[in-house]
Amino acid sequence: MSNSSSISHFLLLALADTRQLQLLHFCLFLGISLAALLANGLIISAVACGHHLHTPMFFFLLNLALTDLGSILTTVPKAMHNSLWDTRTIS
Template identity: 75%
Template sequence: MSNCSSITQFLLLAFADTWELQLLHFWLFLGIYLAALLGNALIITAITCDHHLHTPMYFFLLNLSVLDLRSISTTLPKAMANSLWS
């Protein structure tokens, strides 16, 4: 006998049904987004401006900051827009 269960449907529920929770979600993620932008921009600026930081380790850190900016700028604005215009 086989007790295999399979999922045949995927249900995506809303984050919050009330407008106040949607606004809280928006402002929370906006704060996270701005903090990530500022932090990564500071890292990129420090590495590019200071010539003592032009070593392989800081080159790797610079690339990680750029990748983080790209990934967070793809996901968080879409999540914030979805929370306001559901």
């Protein structure tokens, strides 16, 4: 017989135990993520709209900005959710 077990959730250590610090972490994550979204959006729009920026170096910067957006949009909202709702599990 094979006894297979699967793990569906991981438990995270809390960043802070007090509610005020959890809200501060939420605000910091929100501010940093909005600044990163704005900066990467400006890079993407500048490279996409500026035809003189269609060189390999700016293509590389465009790919870095898109990768950064992808990582921000997948990890930061979950961290913000955990800070705001005081949960410690991730799937």
